Amino acid sequence: MPAPGRRRGRPFREHRTVVEGIIYRYRAGIPWRDLPERFGPWQTVWKRHRRFSGDGTWDKVLTTLLTHGDAAGLVGWEVSIDSTVIRAHQHATNCRGTQGDLSNYMKPGEEPPDHAIGRSRGGLSTKIHHLCDGNMRPLVVLLGPGQGGDSPMFEHVMNSVRVPRLGPGRARTTPVRALADKAYSSKANRALLRRRDIKTVIPERSDQVANRKRRGSRGGRPVTYDTEAxxxxxxxxxxxxVFKQWRALATRYDKLALTYRGGVVLRAITIWLKAIAGPR
Known part of the structure; x- marks a missing residue:
């Protein structure tokens, strides 16, 4: 019989070994079942990652690192926004769900009905919508189906910027300048940045230029932006x-969008840990 006050069951495996196993899996791109024995049972490693991805643990760790990084002056508040399409492996696409529902972009901590998988020109895929600072370090990571447009996600990405202060004061949510390519060129996106007093560095698409010229004086003024920036x-x-150096991020093998995004956030955590720790 166990001693009074002691819980039954197996001892809880330490986080350090389990997290190292999670990182190993994403770096090597191997199935969870093929994890080396030194990391313990693969079920334990996967379940811990699933738990941390679903309850927001990875996001809380990243937020804490962003807070300390900003306090140390490591965050460059000239941000860049873009997306990349990730091909989904057949092991990630054999779950039920409506694939490619653009209204269900993945919110942190939630599993979208389509599992953030859609059909683009290259097949079934996922799109990572990413905002990084001027030093290539990630600030925001969201997922959506592969065929989803970039411009509709711009507001969601910008609204996800939040870096708490180390001391008293409101969290910082306003970059100095936002850089993006022509895919994000729209009146709504420019108005959003103008309301938040963020300098816009987004060139105008050729069809927008032609339409403005066709309308003459009613088309408005030409779009100007800092070409040097x-x-x-x-x-x-x-x-x-840098993200795609981890093989299981360059190709999606995870069935759940939660666990795949958890791997992306974990990669962001390792990037910020290295930046804060500094050269050794």
Whole structure:
């Protein structure tokens, strides 16, 4: 009989070993069942990742790191926004659900009905909508179906920017400048940035230019933006390259959008940990 006051069952495996197993799986891109024995039972590793992805633990850890990073002056508040399409492996697409429902973009902590899987030109895929700072470090990560447009997600991405202060005061939600490519060019997006007093660095699409010229004086003034600042937009593309060094992020093997996004957030955590710890 167990001693009074002691819980029955197996001892709880320490977080460090389990988290190392989760990172190993995403870096190597192997099935959960093929995890080396030194990380313990693969079921334990997967369940811990599933729990941390669903209850917001990974997001809380990332938010805490952003708070300390901002206090140390590591966050560059000239942000860049873009998306990348991730091909879904057949192991990720054999679950039921309405695939490609654009009204169900993935909110943190929720599993969308379509599991954030849609059909794009390359087949079944997921799209990562990403906002990073001027140093290629992630601030916001959202998921949606692969064929989803970038512009409709712009407001959701911008509204997800929130970095709490280390001391008293409101969380910071307003970047200095927002850089994005022509896919985000719309009156609604520009108005959103104008209301929040964020400098807009988004070029105008050619069809919008032609339509404005066709309307003459009624078409309004030409769009102006800082062309020198726009050259720095490539930081978001380089940030995607860093994420995709983990093989299980470059291709989606997870059935649940929750666990796949959890892996993306975990990668963001490792990036910020390295930045805060500094060179050794």
């Amino acid at each position: 726009y050259r720095r937009r490539n930081v978001v593309e380089r940030s995607f390259n």
